[in-house]
Amino acid sequence: MNKTPLYDSHMRSGAKMVNFGGWEMPLVFSSMNDEHQAVRNKVGIFDVSHMGEIYIEGEGALEFISRHCTMNITNSKINQLKYAHILNEAGGILDDTIITRLSDDSCYIVPNAGRTPVIFDWLVRQGGEEYLQDVSQETVMIAIQGPAAAGLMDGIIEHKVSDIKFFNARGVEFNREVMDEFDHGWPLGDTPLVQRSGYTGEDGFEVVLPAGSGKIFWEQLLSIDDPPLRCGLGARDTLRLEFGFLLSGQDFDETRTTVETGWTDICVEWKHDFVGKDKLKAMMEVEHQLLRGMVMADKGIPRHGHDIFDGDKKIGQVTSGTRSISLENGIALGYLDPGYHDEGTEVQIDIRGKKRRAKIKNPPFV
Secondary structure (H helix, E strand, C coil): CEECCCHHHHHHHCCEEEEECCEEEEEECCCHHHHHHHHHHCCEEEECCCCCCEEEECCCHHHHHHHCCCCCHHHCCCCEEEEEEEECCCCEEEEEEEEEEEECCEEEEECCCCCHHHHHHHHHHHHHHHHEEECHHHEEEEEEECCCHHHHHHHHCCCCCCCCCCCEEEECCCCHHHHHCCCCCCCCCCCCEEECCCCCCCCEEEEEEEHHHHHHHHHHHHHCCCCCEEECHHHHHHHHHHCCCCCECCCECCCCEHHHHCCHHHHCCCCCCCCCHHHHHHHHCCCCCEEEEEEECCCCCCCCCCEEEECCEEEEEEEEEEEECCCCEEEEEEEECCCCCCCCCEEEEEECCEEEEEEECCCCCC
């Protein structure tokens, strides 16, 4: 399995490690409940270096990536982030990604763990080889998430970053120890990149920097007075699900379209041409399943793959489910047939052979 540059630190901490998308990653450091609550109420930090980083540069590079995702990057401002889907010709979702414009002719995209080779190869086959460079193995990404994230960041890197707007980024000179190890051949910039973004529903930042300086920054976060809690993939999943964020390979794959996920208003700019656009428009004209949220009315925890019923009629399937730590109740996402999309509609989820009542609830759940 792949290992992030922070792997040795995780092993020293006694983290419980799991295989996630081909990467050996920490599932939990202390307890999932404590880590979840730290992010909701104060601040937690995540190693998200398993996410891909594909650097795209050259004359025509922004036009190229715009043709191959649902958002138009040519009209992005420099240092602006956009959430986009990358589709195949049938409109199926190859992956979702964040795309950050870095300059007049460069950007970088963040595919999901395990999907980076797929997306890289897809873009090469589309004629983009001259623009592409996979820098995933040499990059660390650390997420600092929670209501106290801005104050922590302003203090530790000795520069104010709390004025960065949501879904924007800035190259920032860090402290001497970090910059002494900074690889200035790293293509994403001459300084670490601080982005106001995250996957938890809370305020926070994702810091992107070369591996050597990333390891130092991680240890600095852990060595400050009242350090942030280290958080694993378990808490990251419960946090993202409480806000209804999609998980690649679980809430969608190549058999699903952006229209079915219900995210077209967020991640599709219709005024530019992109692969799969005609298929999405056609899907909007016909009845289709739709990804909806559900909150349990009966006791029970829904899980991925559980069938959804209206009496004896199967009407859908759960894609993501968990016990919400914030609500102390079961929540889920799942695809439902037409006629069962309205908020408040009652359905039943088959949990271990027993049908448990749930109600449709549009995310976020908290």
